Every structure is written in C-alpha cells, then in structure tokens.
Amino acid sequence: MLTLSKESRPIVEATLPVVGEHIGAIAERFYQHMFGEHPELLDGLFNRGNQAEGTQQQALAGSVALFASALVHHPEALPHHLLSRIAHKHASLGLRPDQYQVVHDNLLWAVADVLGDAVTPEVAAAWSEVYWVMAFALTQLERGLYSARGVRPEIVYRDWEVTDKVRETDDVVTFRVRRADDRPVRTSLPGQYVSVLVTMPDGTRQPRQYSLTRADDGEHRQFAVKRVRGGEEHGGRPDGEVSTLLHDTVGVGDTLTMSVPFGDVVLDDSGRPLVFCSAGIGITPMAGMLSHLVAAGSHFDVRVLHADRSEATFALRDQVLADVAALPHAQVHLWFEEGVAEDGASGLDADGVHAGLMDLSDLDPPATALPAGAAYHLCGPLPFLRMVRAALLDRGVPPGDIQYEVFGPDLWQADAQAE
Ligand SMILES: Cc1cc2nc3c(=O)[nH]c(=O)nc-3n(C[C@H](O)[C@H](O)[C@H](O)COP(=O)(O)OP(=O)(O)OC[C@H]3O[C@@H](n4cnc5c(N)ncnc54)[C@H](O)[C@@H]3O)c2cc1C
Ligand code: HEM
Numbered sequence: 001m002l003t004l005s006k007e008s009r010p011i012v013e014a015t016l017p018v019v020g021e022h023i024g025a026i027a028e029r030f031y032q033h034m035f036g037e038h039p040e041l042l043d044g045l046f047n048r049g050n051q052a053e054g055t056q057q058q059a060l061a062g063s064v065a066l067f068a069s070a071l072v073h074h075p076e077a078l079p080h081h082l083l084s085r086i087a088h089k090h091a092s093l094g095l096r097p098d099q100y101q102v103v104h105d106n107l108l109w110a111v112a113d114v115l116g117d118a119v120t121p122e123v124a125a126a127w128s129e130v131y132w133v134m135a136f137a138l139t140q141l142e143r144g145l146y147s148a149r150g151v152r153p154e155i156v157y158r159d160w161e162v163t164d165k166v167r168e169t170d171d172v173v174t175f176r177v178r179r180a181d182d183r184p185v186r187t188s189l190p191g192q193y194v195s196v197l198v199t200m201p202d203g204t205r206q207p208r209q210y211s212l213t214r215a216d217d218g219e220h221r222q223f224a225v226k227r228v229r230g231g232e233e234h235g236g237r238p239d240g241e242v243s244t245l246l247h248d249t250v251g252v253g254d255t256l257t258m259s260v261p262f263g264d265v266v267l268d269d270s271g272r273p274l275v276f277c278s279a280g281i282g283i284t285p286m287a288g289m290l291s292h293l294v295a296a297g298s299h300f301d302v303r304v305l306h307a308d309r310s311e312a313t314f315a316l317r318d319q320v321l322a323d324v325a326a327l328p329h330a331q332v333h334l335w336f337e338e339g340v341a342e343d344g345a346s347g348l349d350a351d352g353v354h355a356g357l358m359d360l361s362d363l364d365p366p367a368t369a370l371p372a373g374a375a376y377h378l379c380g381p382l383p384f385l386r387m388v389r390a391a392l393l394d395r396g397v398p399p400g401d402i403q404y405e406v407f408g409p410d411l412w413q414a415d416a417q418a419e
Helices: 008-037 048-053 055-073 080-092 097-118 121-149 241-249 280-295 317-326 382-394 414-418
Strands: 157-167 172-179 193-199 205-211 220-226 255-259 274-279 302-308 330-336 352-355 375-379 402-405
Touching (some): 048 241, 080 193, 080 414, 097 121, 205 220, 205 280, 280 302, 302 317, 375 382, 382 402
Parallel strands (some): 330 352
Antiparallel strands (some): 172 220, 193 205, 193 255
C-alpha cells in the first residue's frame, strides 16, 4: 500500500485545505514557470490548445488535490480510475520516468511561489513526498502499459501512410492509414485511442488523441476527426489547429506519425448486455467497439443510443447502422436535436428515432432498451455525460457499471469521486 511517512502525513493533513484552496493558482503558475524554463516541452509533448483553454491546468490541479486527500483519508483505496486514465494518456505520449523530476521541481516551486511563507521546509518536504508517491504510482502503471504493448517510450510513435480519406459529414473526415514499416501492428482494445503527432506551420509538433473506429486487421488503423471551428459563433476562439490541419492539408499518400493504442475506457466483454450512449463525435469509440463486436461474431445484447444535431451531422452512421444490423442482438435508438423527418421518412434503419436531446424516458418500454445488469459506455461533451450518468444513477444503475470517455483533460473525475 502506498502511504505517506508518519512525519509527512499530519503536515499534509493540516495544509490540505490551504493547498486545496489555491491548487488552481498553483497549477497555473506551475505551467507558466515550467514552459518558461523548458519551452521544448511544448514541442511534441504538451497540447497547447489545452494550455490556452486552461483545461490541463484544471485537470492537474484536480488530480493532485484528489490524490493528496485520498492519501490522507483513505490510503487503502487510492483513486485507481484517476491514475489509470492519466497513465494511459502519458503512455500514449511516450512519457519517460526521468521526466518526472522536472515536473516535481516546477510544481514545488509553484507551491512556494503561491503560498509564500506558509511553505516551511517541513511543508515543502511533505508535499514533495505526496508528489513522489503519486509519481511512483503513475510510473509503475506506465511501465506496465509499455510492457504489455511491447514498446519503450522512445518507440511509442511510428509512421503510417494515409490510404483513404473519407468525408463522413460536413465537419468529419475518416482517415485510414497503413503501416509504413515491417514492425508488427500492436492490437488495440475496443474503445482505445491513438495520439497523432503533427508538425504545425510554425515547426512545433503537436499531439492529439483520436479514438480508433475500426477493429484491427493487422495492417491498418482508422480514426475520424471532427473539424473544431472557431470564429464569432464560437466566442471568437481560433479554429482547432490540429483538426484543421488534418482536414485541410493531410491526404492520401501522406505520412502520419501515430502512437500505439492506449486508453482505459474499453469494452466490457464479460458477456453482460452492453449499452452505448454517445453524442456527436462521441460516436467514434462506440463505432470502434461495434466494429470489434462484429469482427468477433458477438452474440451480446447491445443497445446503441446516439444523439446528434441532425441526421446530416451523424458521423459514421452507415458504418454504425450496418454493424448494428450485422449483430444478432443489437438495437439502435437515435435522437436529433433539430427534429426528425416527417412520416418516418428519414430512411434510417433504427428501432426508434426521436426529436430533441437524448432522453432515456423516450425509450419504450425502457426495460427492454436498458437491460438489467448492463455495462454502460458513455462518450460525448461533459454536459451530455453528466445528464446521462445522472439519469442512469436515478434508474438505479450502479456507478461502477458506467464508464465514460471525455475528449479532453478529464475535468469531471466522476469515476474517481465514485470510487
Ligand atoms: C481520449 C480522446 C479521444 C478523442 N477522440 C477523438 C475522435 O475520435 N475524434 C475527434 O474528432 N476528436 C477526438 N478527440 C479530441 C482531439 O484529441 C482534439 O482535442 C480535437 O481534434 C481538437 O484539437 P485541435 O488541435 O483541432 O484544437 P485545439 O487547437 O487544441 O483547440 C481546442 C480548443 O481550444 C481553443 N483554443 C485554442 N487556442 C486558443 C487560444 N489561444 N485562446 C482561446 N481558445 C483557444 C480552440 O478554439 C478550441 O475550441 C479525442 C480526445 C481525447 C482526449
Ligand atoms: C505526479 C505527477 C503527474 C501528475 C499528477 C499528472 C497529471 C496529469 C493529468 C491529470 C493529466 C490529464 C489526464 C486526462 O484527463 O486526460 C495529465 C496529462 C498529461 N501529462 Fe501529466 N502528470 C504528472 C506528471 C507528468 C510529467 C512528468 C509529464 C512530462 C514532463 C507530464 C506530461 C503530461 C502531458 C503531456 C499530458 C497531456 C496534456 C494534454 O493533453 O493537455 N505529466 N497529467
């Protein structure tokens, strides 16, 4: 069991409230200072979009506060989901154990900078210990992940050749890539993502994660990218840099640098019924899981519940509907915010097509659509995830049966809080 020393524990307990209160400011100062000292970390490792939005700062702050509190109050039950999610993200970026020192030094610098005289040498030593306990837990998990994949951090990425670029909707494009070398293609678990590393026009390399949308065939990988739009309609924010570059400049025959697949939100294959709930581009990991189920000839009971703005924005819909049709015990229910075609003329082969936002009470009868003892997989924007998870909990679904994927740093940490 990972614990704090008997000297540090009371100090961390006594300073938890003050550190917790200022953890957001500490995380902000930490990143500012670290990137000032080590600008190279923004080239090929950190996501500068998340930095600009402040989401990574919040995720780091939340994770350290949660972990420190668990160390003090429940050292026997450290937040496994939280650590696992971070470790998978780190591994997908090829993080090395020796890189933990630089984060330690800058984080402790920021604690002292924000809290001033309150940080005595004893307080600094106690929080340094918190950091190293967390770092130890993460590096152990990361070592296990690399070893299970048969890779080292240095060879997480490799080059792939784009063989197809398929327009799915106005804003979504699928990339199909083929290995460009003789190294074996590591298997992906259904629901996992890859990091794609691209060189931006200013010469800086930027990684982004994309969920795999097809089962493995030993040669190819496939993922779908939604163009992130900026401009006045989106609060004057800039267009997303990597998605725009992939849409506008990467084509068939080009090379893409991509990581081995990682991700802790994977298909529950215990044989229980499966319910997938997605919104918008959140369909991508569900498409990947469905594709794996079809490839495996699965007889599982599967419910696909998907919400989108309209029929025209429903990405991967032909693939998803074909896979549902190919599974002997699968149903699909759809919700379109902008309404549905009159007289059921949409031509969609679904068990139910509803207008508006996803509402589980539209399912008729709900018991059939939400089978008892099911494992739930959710993916979409945070408000959607919150709404669906709350509706499921209201229906008595145990929190441990609900897994969710979020397309950015996890600011919610509902899994960790439920542990
Ligand atoms: C596990 C996981 C799986 C994912 N799977 C998929 C998938 O299957 N398909 C998919 O399309 N996406 C997926 N994503 C999201 C994807 O990784 C990217 O986040 C997405 O493509 C946007 O990247 P971008 O570079 O285009 O946008 P970024 O440039 O990173 O911008 C992101 C946001 O920040 C704003 N921003 C950027 N700079 C500034 C600034 N200076 N000031 C103010 N605002 C700013 C932008 O306007 C935008 O709203 C996934 C993410 C994760 C974590
Ligand atoms: C105890 C130490 C650390 C903690 C607690 C921590 C915590 C986190 C958290 C919470 C996330 C977001 C995960 C998510 O929800 O997707 C993350 C992502 C990340 N971490 Fe760490 N981390 C640690 C060490 C490091 C180190 C040593 C590095 C490298 C120098 C690093 C680099 C990154 C990068 C590049 C990301 C992705 C950032 C993004 O996508 O914006 N981390 N980490």
